[in-house]
Each structure stands twice: as C-alpha cells, then as structure tokens.
Amino acid sequence: MSESREYYSRSEEHGDIYIAEDVLEMIAGAAALEVEGVTGLAGGTMSEQILGRKKLSKGISILWESDNITINVSIQIRYGGTIPEVAKQVQEAVISSVEATSGLKVAAVNVRVGGVTFEKAED
Numbered sequence: 001m002s003e004s005r006e007y008y009s010r011s012e013e014h015g016d017i018y019i020a021e022d023v024l025e026m027i028a029g030a031a032a033l034e035v036e037g038v039t040g041l042a043g044g045t046m047s048e049q050i051l052g053r054k055k056l057s058k059g060i061s062i063l064w065e066s067d068n069i070t071i072n073v074s075i076q077i078r079y080g081g082t083i084p085e086v087a088k089q090v091q092e093a094v095i096s097s098v099e100a101t102s103g104l105k106v107a108a109v110n111v112r113v114g115g116v117t118f119e120k121a122e123d
Helices: 021-033 046-051 083-102
Strands: 007-012 015-020 038-041 060-065 068-078 105-117
Touching (some): 007 021, 015 021, 021 038, 021 060, 021 068, 038 105, 068 083, 083 105
Antiparallel strands (some): 007 015, 060 068
C-alpha cells in the first residue's frame, strides 16, 4: 500500500539521511525538462499557470512503497513530437537522475501528456 511522506529516511553507518519529497520532485522535473520535445511540466496551481511561474516540481508526484518509489510526471510536448518516444525518454531520464542522485530505487515512472505547445508563426 502506498503512502505519502514528507521525507524519505534511512539509517547509515554514520547517522540518518533524510531526503525531502520536494527534492525528489524537483530532480524528476529537471530531468524531464531536459528531454528533447518536452516544453514544460503540466499541472501546478492555477496561480502558477496564470502568473507563468516555473516550478520544477509542478506536475510531479511521488508514491512510496517500502524502499521503492513510483513517480508520476505530467508534461507538455512540442507539436510534431512522437508521444511514445518522448515519454520513453522522459522515463529513462527521470529514473537515471533520481536513482543516481538519491540512491533510491525507482519502480516506475508514469508519464501523462497534459498539453501540446505550438510554435509561434514568425511574421
């Protein structure tokens, strides 16, 4: 059964390590934004959307199961991109980045395409 926590913690030889859930969300968001074809993260609060604020954790949620995590990522893609290819690259980038940075095992990355961005026509 999944549970949501503010911090992931584990004991090591020299003491305890605490990783804030927000930190994992930001790492996943940054990794997703580095993928070619991803134009932004979908979701966030209405004020963030209206004001155009960029938050690396918007559209990202973490589900904890024991020592494994599942990451849900909502993205916007560039029109003309191939959704399955972009989504697979997002999954690979998020898994690689989160596991390398945190030492946690990522069980799955679920990608939801929540929007399409169109290029502005030049005058």
